[in-house]
Amino acid sequence: MKIISCETHVVATPPPHVGGMYWIFVQLRTQCGIEGVGEVYAATFHPNVMASAIDDVFTTYLEGHDPHHIERFFREAYSSGFTQRPDLTMMGIISGLEMACWDIIGKAAGKPVYELIGGKVNDKLRTYTYLYPEDENGDYDYDNLDLAVKCAVKNMEMGFTALKFDPAGPYTAYSGHQLSLKDIEKSVAFCREIRNAVGTNCDLLFGTHGQMTPAGAIRLAKQLEPYDPLWFEEPVPPGNNKAMGKVARQTSIPVATGERLTSKYEFHDVLMNDGAAILQMNLGRVGGILEAKKIAGMAEAHYVQIAPHLYNGPVGAAASIQLATATPNFLIQESIGTWDGFHAEVLQEKIEWHDGCIIPSDKPGLGIELNMDVVKANSPYKGKRLHLQMDPKPYDTKKQSAGTY
16 A cells, blocks of 8 residues: 555644634545545644645655655654754654555454554543633633633533633743732632632633743632642643642642643653653644554553643644543543534534543444545635734733733
8 A cells, every 4th residue: 555645735724713723634645545544633834834844754754655654654754854853843744644554453453543553441431621701792802800700611512521711911022921910810810710710620721821920820820729729731832841840749739731742752751850741742733543552551650641732723733532441541622612513514424422522433443534525615715814812022011911822
């Protein structure tokens, strides 16, 4: 079996752009006519640059090769340019192409990918969602506590048993920083009022995105502890896992991290520094399904659980579902609501979600197929904004506002 072609689709998402401004899908095709799809989660460069880079990596390391040879592809692409270092852009491309290879492998075998990476462990996958509080105009207002509480209750009634929110203020290119007293007060209020509203029916997931210094994170965590969040997410910027470990050791709230990390090597450093109790790899950045499985195995030996990150399209979600289904130390899967809206439209059949859980598909490969009419109608992306962006100005203690996640 040989791969003969690769096609990239940069799909623009409609407002309010839940899951990012665009999704980068790749389609591989073999000489025998099997097609596989993957998703690149990489926001470092504009998608025009990414499309050219994807074509270069495909031509250099994958074209004409057998899709079963995942280890060969990973090692050669990872070592590109005499690097053998976790370059984020390269790792994003590897991730998307590797997913597509697994989709082909599963289809050729007539099996879901999870049956090929250890077999089904979980018949259903517990999920959580961000709170998307809507005002009377249908716009999201992340700073409105009353709307957040109503949204929390609504999601609880739908079946969610875990809810995530991020009231700690903007994340800037200059983070980490000390939060203002007002942002600390707002963070505590969100935890207190949402806990009062949902009781013990839902875990609270306190989302931050590297906003704080270690001292600032510990200062905030002490005030959140009475409300017993399930996790305190990425409290300090990625890159210094000793600092993350310092936070983890000084709070009773489990620290979760990993959405901006890539490769087994970066996650190994987290584990060696006791930096997190929960690893949040994104399969479209971390190196793909096999690399994520290796990371999950390392985590298992440390009694650490995984909660795959997902703020992108449904192809990356499908890959995460395959991993989670076959992983004994799986905790919870990030869900984009109940997979309705554009996440459903871009697929021929939506991801199955019921009573708070994803139900893994038993279809071969990744278990999903793109609706190419919708893909083509929303391609290419013509905007200038990246998938995600940070506030370009330093944190201002007199101006508290929602982040740009």
